[in-house]
Amino acid sequence: MPPPGRARSEREQLELFHAIAGDFPPRDAQDLMAFPFFSLAKSPRMVPIDYRTPDVTIRVEASAEHGMATIWDADVLIWAASHLVAARDAGRRTSRLMVASPREILTFIGRGDSARDYERLEAAFDRLQSTTIKTSLRQTGKGQLHRFSWINEWKRHTAREGRTRVIELILPDWFYQAVLDDALVLTIDPAYFGLTGGLERWLYRIVRKHGGRQRAGWAFGLRHLYEKSASLSPYRRFAFELREMAKRQPFPGYRLSVRPDRNGNDTLAFAPAKLSTGACGQAVNPSVLSVVDLSVPSLPPHPCYRLRKTPNQGVESNGYGTLNLESNLKESNFKDVGTPADPWKTPGEGR
Known part of the structure; x- marks a missing residue:
């Protein structure tokens, strides 16, 4: 409990959800599949994404320190969506506050578990948290916009020898609600x-x-x-x-x-x-x-x-x-109708 007079933090208001064990398919949020939310380049992107149609508005902005979240960073969100849906289907309670070991995340998204892979995973967390999105998608009223980041906050817990033991992260409500709606989730290969x-x-x-x-x-x-x-x-x-x-x-x-x-x-x-x-x-x-x-x-x-x-x-x-x-x-804006193998290269190492 927080001391008297101190407001409870977002983390203190949420239950802790542990990533579940088991072999289940990856799932992706349909909105993230259909619209431009991520940089497709391996070098840092600072130019905002500004996508507009008569029905949809999307504005994605990057931070000067970390750059825009990339489509490789989105693997973390696929991991999160997959575990949330699997837990819900198994009758378990879910939460926006998730905890897992870095190795569990890296294994699920097909990465290695070297020290370099851990560093790149944390860099992905930084980009996901610092990238901001403003969109009209799934807003009920005309002209309404929702602004959020892909991760509200994240926290690393380390063992005495200095190795990362687990990672905690808090997902935004916009993403969490989309994942728990069956109509907005798809299984991917x-x-x-x-x-x-x-x-x-x-x-x-x-x-x-x-x-x-x-x-x-x-x-x-x-x-x-x-x-x-x-x-x-x-x-x-x-x-x-x-x-x-x-x-x-x-x-x-x-x-x-x-x-x-x-x-x-x-x-x-x-x-x-x-x-x-x-x-x-x-x-x-x-x-x-x-x-x-x-x-x-x-x-x-x-x-x-x-x-x-x-x-x-x-x-x-x-x-x-x-x-x-x-x-x-x-x-309604319809009109006429050699990449390096390393997915998380450091800035400047590829497109």
């Missing part, structure tokens, strides 16, 4: 953690969020995807990298194809890999639904590939879900 490029990771989350198990697949215009990414790379570079990804087919469970629509504008189409011809079995649907109301040719025959491992202006919790058309239609 564990192979996601093996994707090393920032753009690869961002695009997988877009594909997973919008693709689901749709036999007809889905498609986006490259220009629209560019705006959704909030990438600082020129559009020409962005389009080149997406074409290279379509050649490599790096995504677990999906096939990509870049081709022009009937107006000559480039589109990225994707469909579940199991529907491809050849080694995958069945053929794809003869047409692919396009968000710009066009019919995109089906993907060409190809064996399945499974992987093991300038500023810009909700589904089930225990498996793959269906396409969320409503969330796409709300994004």
Whole structure:
């Protein structure tokens, strides 16, 4: 209990939730998959993300000391979401105040447990706490905005020999409520953690969020995807990298194809890999639904590939879900339709 006259801190008002043991799939928050909340670069990003449509406002700002939280740092939030949902499904009480050993977190997100990995994990905590977000997403009233950081605070407990024993962190209410709503959480393939490029990771989350198990697949215009990414790379570079990804087919469970629509504008189409011809079995649907109301040719025959491992202006919790058309239609700004392997490089070591 706090001394008389002293207000209780946020931590003192929350129950402590211990990360649970067990083998369960990683889960991601659907809003974080669909919108630009993170830097895709491995060098520090200071330029804010400013994403606006008639229905959605997102402003992400970085601190001068730490830079903006990256899409690799978001692995910590995937870890948190996964444990919260698993605990809830098991009938356990959950809390925004979470505690776990660094090794537990690193193992879940596919990292090593060297001293360098521990340092990079703590640097991720710093970026997650210092990055601020202001958004209208999931606000009930018109013009309402919610401002928060990905982590309210975090605390390291060390043993006598100086090694980190456990990490405590407090999640923001905005994220916590989204995770505990089944309509806003999706299961992702564990192979996601093996994707090393920032753009690869961002695009997988877009594909997973919008693709689901749709036999007809889905498609986006490259220009629209560019705006959704909030990438600082020129559009020409962005389009080149997406074409290279379509050649490599790096995504677990999906096939990509870049081709022009009937107006000559480039589109990225994707469909579940199991529907491809050849080694995958069945053929794809003869047409692919396009968000710009066009019919995109089906993907060409190809064996399945499974992987093991300038500023810009909700589904089930225990498996793959269906396409969320409503969330796409709300994004009314639709237009025409070699990364190092180390995911947590120090500033200046990569894109």
